[in-house]
Amino acid sequence: MTPLFDRLQDQPADAIIGLMRAYAADPRPSKIDLGVGVFKTPEGLTPIPRAISAAERRVMDAQTTKTYTDLAGDITFRRSMSDLVLGVDYGEAPAIATVGGTGAVTLALDLIRGAVPTATIWVPTPTWPNHLAIIRHRGLPLRPYRYAENGVLDLDGMQADLSEMKEGDAIILHGCCHNPTGIDPTLDDWHAIATLIATRGATPVIDLAYQGFGTDLDTDAAATRLIARTCPNTLIAASCSKNFGLYRERAGALIATCHDTSAHDRIQGTLTALNRLTYSFPPDHGARLVSTVLTDPDLRADWIAELSDMRSTINDLRSALADALRLATNSNRFDAIATQKGMFSRLGLKLDDIATLREHHGIYMVGDSRINIAGLTHDTIPTCAAAIAKTIR
Amino acid sequence: MSTDDPKTLVSTQWLADHLQNPDLRVLDASWYMPDSGRNPRAEYDAAHIPGARFFDIDDISDHRSDLPHMAPPVEKFMSRMRAMGVGDGHQVVVYDGAGLFSAARVWWMFRLMGKFDVAVLDGGFPKWQAEGRPIEDLPPVVRDRHMTVQRQNQMIKDVTQVAAASKLLDYEIIDARAPARFKGEVEEPRPGLRSGHIPNSKNVPFGTLLNEDGTMKSEADLRAVFDAAGVDLGKPAITSCGSGVTAAIINLALERLGRDNHALYDGSWSEWGMYDDLKVAKG
Numbered sequence: 001m002t003p004l005f006d007r008l009q010d011q012p013a014d015a016i017i018g019l020m021r022a023y024a025a026d027p028r029p030s031k032i033d034l035g036v037g038v039f040k041t042p043e044g045l046t047p048i049p050r051a052i053s054a055a056e057r058r059v060m061d062a063q064t065t066k067t068y069t070d071l072a073g074d075i076t077f078r079r080s081m082s083d084l085v086l087g088v089d090y091g092e093a094p095a096i097a098t099v100g101g102t103g104a105v106t107l108a109l110d111l112i113r114g115a116v117p118t119a120t121i122w123v124p125t126p127t128w129p130n131h132l133a134i135i136r137h138r139g140l141p142l143r144p145y146r147y148a149e150n151g152v153l154d155l156d157g158m159q160a161d162l163s164e165m166k167e168g169d170a171i172i173l174h175g176c177c178h179n180p181t182g183i184d185p186t187l188d189d190w191h192a193i194a195t196l197i198a199t200r201g202a203t204p205v206i207d208l209a210y211q212g213f214g215t216d217l218d219t220d221a222a223a224t225r226l227i228a229r230t231c232p233n234t235l236i237a238a239s240c241s242k243n244f245g246l247y248r249e250r251a252g253a254l255i256a257t258c259h260d261t262s263a264h265d266r267i268q269g270t271l272t273a274l275n276r277l278t279y280s281f282p283p284d285h286g287a288r289l290v291s292t293v294l295t296d297p298d299l300r301a302d303w304i305a306e307l308s309d310m311r312s313t314i315n316d317l318r319s320a321l322a323d324a325l326r327l328a329t330n331s332n333r334f335d336a337i338a339t340q341k342g343m344f345s346r347l348g349l350k351l352d353d354i355a356t357l358r359e360h361h362g363i364y365m366v367g368d369s370r371i372n373i374a375g376l377t378h379d380t381i382p383t384c385a386a387a388i389a390k391t392i393r
Numbered sequence: 394m395s396t397d398d399p400k401t402l403v404s405t406q407w408l409a410d411h412l413q414n415p416d417l418r419v420l421d422a423s424w425y426m427p428d429s430g431r432n433p434r435a436e437y438d439a440a441h442i443p444g445a446r447f448f449d450i451d452d453i454s455d456h457r458s459d460l461p462h463m464a465p466p467v468e469k470f471m472s473r474m475r476a477m478g479v480g481d482g483h484q485v486v487v488y489d490g491a492g493l494f495s496a497a498r499v500w501w502m503f504r505l506m507g508k509f510d511v512a513v514l515d516g517g518f519p520k521w522q523a524e525g526r527p528i529e530d531l532p533p534v535v536r537d538r539h540m541t542v543q544r545q546n547q548m549i550k551d552v553t554q555v556a557a558a559s560k561l562l563d564y565e566i567i568d569a570r571a572p573a574r575f576k577g578e579v580e581e582p583r584p585g586l587r588s589g590h591i592p593n594s595k596n597v598p599f600g601t602l603l604n605e606d607g608t609m610k611s612e613a614d615l616r617a618v619f620d621a622a623g624v625d626l627g628k629p630a631i632t633s634c635g636s637g638v639t640a641a642i643i644n645l646a647l648e649r650l651g652r653d654n655h656a657l658y659d660g661s662w663s664e665w666g667m668y669d670d671l672k673v674a675k676g
Contacts, residue, residue, distance in 0.1 A: 323457065330460050330660045331551030392553040393671055 015129065015366055023364045031362035032380050034371040037179065037343055039242060039310055042377045049245045051303035055292035059285075069284050072272040073097020073253070077287040080294035081253040085208060085221055085238050086228060093257050094268035096275050097282040100250035101209050101239025102130065107254050107274045108205045108235040109138050109170075114270075116168040122161075122202070123172050124148075126346070126368060128179045131172055131207070145171075148181045151336045151348060155189050159196060167201035173227070175208035175236070176220040177342020180370035184214065184341050190223045194230035204231050209239040212307045213314065214341035228257040240290050242343070243307055249286025310374075314343060317376050324385035329392070337373075346370050353391045361387035399484055401500075401648050402609055403512045405521050408486055412443065418483045419445040421518070424462075424495035424638060428582065436490055440528045442521060446477045446535070448487070448499050450638070460663050461636045464549060467542045470506050480538030488514035488521070492607020494599075497641035501657055507543030513645060516608040523606075550631050550656045552664055556671065558631055559592050565624050566594035567643050569634035570662065577675035582635070586666030589673035591633065597622045599634070599642040615646050629654035637661040 019035040038046050048056075072078060078095040086093060098104040112119050121135045124147035135142045143164075146157030165171065173193075178184055185193060197204050206224050214220045228234045233256070240251035256267045275282055293299045322338035337345045349357075349369040357363040363384060365371045376384060397407040411417050421441050423433035437447045453473045454462040465473070474480060485503060489496040496513045503511040514521070522528065550558070558564040568590050573579045575596040577589035590596070601618050604610055610618065619626055630647055632640035637659045647655045658665075665671055 326457060327459065329551060329553065330458055330463060330664055331553070332466070333551060333553075390668075390670060393556050393668060 019364055019366060022358075026362055026364075028362040030383070032364065032375060032384055034363065034365045034375040037242070037372055038247065039245070039314075039343065039374045041313070042379075044377075046247070047245065049293075049303055049306050051293045051299040051306065052244055052246065052289050054299055054302075055289045055296075058292060059288055063288075068281055071276055071281060072268065073275070073282045074284060074287055074291060076295060077291040078253060080291045081238055081240075082255050084217065084294060085211065085224060085236055085253075085255055086257065087218070087221070087225060090225075090228075090257075092264070093255050094264050094271055095253050095255040096271040097284070097287045098237075098252045098254050098275070099279065099283060100241055101207065101237050101252040102134070103250065103282075104237030104239070104252045104254035105131070105172075105205070105207055106134050106138075107271070107278065108237055109135060109140060110274055110278070111235070111270060112170045112203065112205070113138055113140055116170075118168070120166065120169045121172065121205075122165060122169060124158075124174070124178075126180055127172065127174070128207070148178070148183045151181075151183070151333075151346070153183050153185055153189065155185065155192070159192065162193070162196050162200065162202075165197070165200040165202045169200070169202040170205050170235075171197060171202055173204055173206050173223075175206045175211070175224040176214045177210035177344070179209065179342070180344045180346050180366070180368060182337075182340030182342050182345040185223070187222060187226060190226050191230070194227045197227070198231045204234050206234065206236045207239075208236055210242055210342045211238065212243040212304075213311055213343060216308070216311075217304065232259045233257070240286060244286075244290055244293070244303070246286045246289065249289070250283055251286030251290050253287075314373050317373050317378070317381070318345075320378055320381050321373065321376060321385065324381045325388065328385040328389035343372055343374050344370050345373060347388065349388075349392065356391045357387060361391070363387055398649075399512050400509055401512055401645060402515045403486060404515050405524055405526060408442070408514055408521075409526055411484075414484070416483050418479045418485050419443075419514075420448040420477075420479070420485060420487045420499060421445045421489070422448040422450060422487045422496045422499035423490040423518075424450040424498075425491070426582065431490070433490060439530055440522075441530070442488065442518070443527055443529045444533050445488075446479065446533055448477075450495055450498060453502075460660055462638070463659050464502060464505060464637075467506060467544050470502070471540050471542050474540045475537055476535070478533070478535035478538050480540035483510065483538065485511040486514050487511065488517045490518045492517045492519050493603055493609065493642060495638050497645040498638045501548070501641040501644050505545055505548050507545055508540075513609075516606055519607055548656050550658045552658075552660050552668075552671070555591065555631055555633070555658045555660075555665070559594070559672075562593060563629070564656075565628045565630045566591050566658075567597050567622075567624060567630055567632050567640075568594045568662075569597060569599040569632065569639045569643050571598050571600075572596060574635070574662075577673070581662065581666055583663060583666075586662060587669075587673050588666075589675040590662075591665055592672050592674040594633065594674075595622045595624050597624065597643055599639040602642055602646045609646065609649065612650055615650055619646075619650075626650065626652060629656075631656050631658050633658040633661045633665075635661060636663045 023033045082093045120141040122145050125144045145161035146154045211220045236255040238253045241247045293303050319338045325334035347369040397403045421437045425431040450462050487496040487499045500513050575590045632643040634640035
């Protein structure tokens with residue numbers, strides 16, 4: 001007899017978490033962490049946004065009970081998230097509070113598996129590695145589609161691949177600030193992509209983890225809104241980790257849009273049941289902070305201002321890094337970093353080069369050469385650029 | 394005698410025949426080594442082919458780079474060309490005051506920007522003058538012309554790509570500098586640079602591609618020069634020189650031979666010679 005735990009297999013080390021450990025253990029004071037996707041100030045801190053702190057004090061003072069909330073999550077949170085993502089003019093959409101954006105993605109996949117057990121899930125190449133892992137864990141068939149190559153969007157390849165989608169398939173899309181490339185389609189590109197998805201009868205699953213980190217809250221949601229208008233059914237996994245600085249609180253929402261509004265009750269019932277089946281009630285604390293910020297005009301304005309500051313910090317670092325790399329490498333191969341969106345860019349380095357940067361220069365990045373732009377500072381950019389230039393020569 | 398080809402090389406007679414064509418643009422792209430004592434702009438002001446514009450290689454370059462006259466950003470090229478009245482639908486002819494020295498660089502730059510209707514004037518200004526053809530000292534009347542640009546990234550290589558090619562041997566790296574510099578027997582003119590050449594590169598001094606009068610050799614003769622240097626013309630090529638100017642003469646010669654897979658190492662020896670961590674070969 002083989003005891004249960006003896007049957008378990010070793011899990012592949014999570015690349016990013018392993019990198020965080022190696023970074024922590026590195027004694028060099030000049031080390032630079034470009035790994036995990038967390039916003040950092042020039043001082044290397046990940047602050048709690050002012051509005052979130054204020055909301056937290058307010059909730060603490062006002063909250064009199066910790067009893068269960070709605071199975072679907074607090075209604076104010078769901079409405080305000082739906083408004084944030086779809087725009088106030090959209091009207092109501094079925095939604096649930098989830099355990100962060102990842103929780104929303106997993107429940108979206110569970111919904112698809114329940115409705116179409118044979119559905120293939122189409123995933124961009126490259127994508128956030130956890131997308132692949134959680135799709136495989138659910139035993140769903142997975143097909144990669146071409147997304148970006150050599151630092152540019154491969155729209156032709158993408159359309160060629162997606163023309164093979166079957167009715168009932170689902171496709172993972174990054175709503176903005178594509179992770180790991182930072183390359184987003186234009187709205188015209190999105191229009192063509194959404195039309196193709198609708199024509200094939202597939203369902204878009206939009207992972208919206210960085211709303212507000214690209215251009216602004218509405219512009220970053222424009223692709224999501226366009227897809228929701230074009231495709232009859234759309235699932236949107238919205239994360240509050242980055243834009244509200246709530247990483248550890250696990251606040252997120254799964255929102256469903258459906259052109260046939262008479263189906264809303266059935267969809268809402270299904271979403272709520274998914275929460276119930278998975279963990280009964282979704283966490284409430286982070287969600288309540290978000291809805292407090294979104295519904296209070298002063299807190300909301302302050303949050304938008306602070307989010308805009310975070311975005312400027314990242315975009316300034318982007319320009320500075322692109323300039324420094326152009327100077328250090330005498331080539332324009334890194335110019336696109338300046339115009340890519342969100343926290344990440346991919347440098348397109350080889351594994352050897354990434355190892356050299358880590359061992360000789362104390363610069364830590366993930367194995368696909370994704371860098372977290374916010375891990376840089378204006379002080380570290382020149383040394384970082386010089387190290388990269390030296391390494392790739 | 395050269396065969397006129399408006400995409401590579403045209404004769405002085407061809408240019409004389411087409412000079413009145415309203416869609417023809419002539420560029421004086423003269424540029425000389427800093428120690429030559431020649432002032433290309435002043436020479437242009439004093440005498441140039443009628444209607445020619447002066448193309449300043451040092452100005453129309455990437456000023457964000459520390460290296461000399463690197464290829465300009467597309468926006469800069471577009472706006473400079475527009476201001477010079479050079480744009481879409483134009484046939485461009487480039488020449489220089491040395492016969493053939495810097496004009497090929499501008500020919501290459503137009504192609505880099507996706508403009509292929511460009512030719513070098515065979516024999517350049519010296520031949521034009523020697524034949525007693527018309528010259529003038531008047532500035533041209535310029536009207537804005539829109540230019541659309543599509544950068545051809547495969548035509549330019551950076552140090553990373555050249556370093557890889559030097560190891561993988563998947564390109565012929567062809568160096569246009571004089572043999573003494575290639576072999577590392579003399580100091581580089583630019584201070585601080587090491588002497589020698591990129592490992593596994595071949596030496597084809599640009600002068601060996603030209604006749605005495607500065608015109609380009611015939612195809613058969615060009616082929617013989619590359620053969621003698623051990624260049625496999627079947628392989629894709631990367632050209633290099635001191636600062637990326639005369640290397641383009643090799644690109645022009647390769648194009649004349651019907652090769653289309655050739656790129657230019659823009660940093661050239663100004664860059665490779667600077668970094669101690671890059672290997673240097675001598676002899």
